Structures are given as C-alpha cells and as structure tokens.
Amino acid sequence: MLRLRLLCVVGTAVVATAALAPVVSTSASGIPVAAAAAAPASGPTCGGERPAKESGGRYTCSFDDDFNGTSLDATKWVVQETAVTGISALGKGCYVNSPNNVRVSGGQLQLTSRKESAYFQCTSPFGTYTTERTAATIGSYGLFNQTFGRFEFRAKMPATTVSGIHSALWLYPQKHTYGGWPNSGEVDVAEWFSADAGRVYPSVHYAGEDTRLSTGYNCRVPQSSQYHRYAVEWTPTSMRFLYDNRVCFTHRWTPASPLVAPQPFDQPFYVVLTQVFGGAWNSITAQTPTSATMTVDWVRVWK
Secondary structure, three states, X not given: OOOOOOOOOOOOOOOOOOXXXXXXXXXXXXXXXXXXXXXXXOOOOHHHOOOEOOOOOEOOEEEEXXXXXXXXOOOOOEEOOHHHHOOEEOOOEEXXXXXXXXXXXXXXXXXEEEEEEEEEEEOOOOXXXXXXXXXXXXEOOOOOOEOOEEEEEEEEOOOOOOOOEEXXXXXXXXXXXOOOOXXXXXXXXXXXXXXXXXXXXXXXXXXXXXXXXXXXXXXXXXXXOOOEEEEEEEOOOOEEEEEOOEEEEEEOOOOOOOOOOOOOOOOOEEEEEEEEEOOHHHOOOOOOOOEEEEXXXXXXXXX
C-alpha cells in the first residue's frame, strides 16, 4: 500500500499537566489525552474568514490557533509523550515534550523530528527502549472536537526531498464508538512524505475501505516547503479536500457491515499534527537529514 500508517492510540483522561494515558487501541499517528481546560475568554475568529459552504451559506468559526504566544496553548493542545502513553514514533523514535521538538515562536508552531547526538533510553510504560530519534505530535483530544465542518491548516513541510521524513495533519475520533482502528475512522487531511515531496496525500480510513479509492494520489503541491493551505470539508455524505482552496480529492464512503453511512463519520473527531521520521517506501537512509521541521502558521475549524 502506498501510504504509510503512523501508530496512534487513545488513552483515558488524567490531569491537565500529564499529557496522555496508556494505549487502548492502534491507529495511524500517536496522540495524547488531557483533562478538560477552561475555555479562552474570547471566542475564536478564524482570522475573520467565513468560507462559503458548497451547500450554500457560510461557515461559522468554532476553533482557531494562530500560535501568537510564546508557548503552546495548553487550553487547546496536549503534547504526545511516549513516557506517558507508550506510543513510539513509527517504532523508531520517542515522542517527547521538549522545546527542541515542540516550539511556538514568531507566530508559528514548529514541530521537529531529530536524530539526537547519542542514543538514549526512551521511557515507556510498556518497557523502556533505546533510540537516537525524537519526534513531535500535538492534539486537541479532550479539549476540542467536532462532527462535520471545515478543518484547515496553513503549514509548510520540511525542506528536503530525501527519503525518511514524514509529516501529517489529520483528525481522529474522540471515542472509539465503533471499535478500534480503523472501525471508528480516521481522516488524513494532508500527509507528506519526503521521498515524494511534490505531492501531498489526503485519505479517509474506515473498515471496508478500498484504498485505491479512499486516498487521493494526485494532489500535487509544488514547493511544499512553502506555506500552503490544507483543508477538508466534512459533511454527512462526503469528505472534500481542498489544497490552496482548490478541490483535489473527494471521497464518499461505504463502510463494512454492520455500519451504514454516515457511520463511522458521524462522531466527534479531534485535531492532530505530527512530525516523525519515515518508514517503508519512505525509509530513513544515510542521506536523511538529522532534523526536520513542519511549520504551522495557523489551525482553523468552522462549523
């Protein structure tokens, strides 16, 4: 299969300062769980934008982050940590909450995967292991989730065309209502692989999917290391993916029995951003950079 799935799980909420809880099921990119936090004093504005709906009318902003502070907003995001969840970064790295990997500065979020100067022990509740690579994932689990609407990221991918780097902007179910992955679904708004740097892949994952039809293989993004907009418009009948406001892929799903559309995409999903090293056809090579950064200008969600 062309695309490479990341490992992802969902845990049980703990306290606001402890990122994630133990793994309960497997999916595509790891993510944390956090206790609910107080809402910001003022509501989201999405930069004043209200995109037009395909069905008529306009969307209303429900979540945004312009990363204008000096640190990650803990009322909106939780940082993935292998030490808490046991999730490894594609089996090769360690998810850490470090300013070397997750940083907010100059109105941008920077997520970095790094080959460290020496091997170290990555602590995990399932057994400590030795690695030389760290990685970054943040998510809005327990803090923001939504069913249907427009989810959009303005981001630039790492500046390399050498195999071994993987970035992802995606959505994952708040609860595994229909069972473990892929039964409860997953939406990859934009997956980028450095071995194919001129293309970005949108995908919709669920039980019964035909991967020849559920991934968009022709969404070319010239100069992906420059800022581009990556969006999905999610309705009860379709996922419509827009890159730089142009539709590049649409998918209508028919899940395996006993589910019936719009299941499993009738439940709340949360937002995830991931930067890791690659695998399979996008494997690490001797030429793979020792660090790679995905930079995000903003995240916006409308309903």
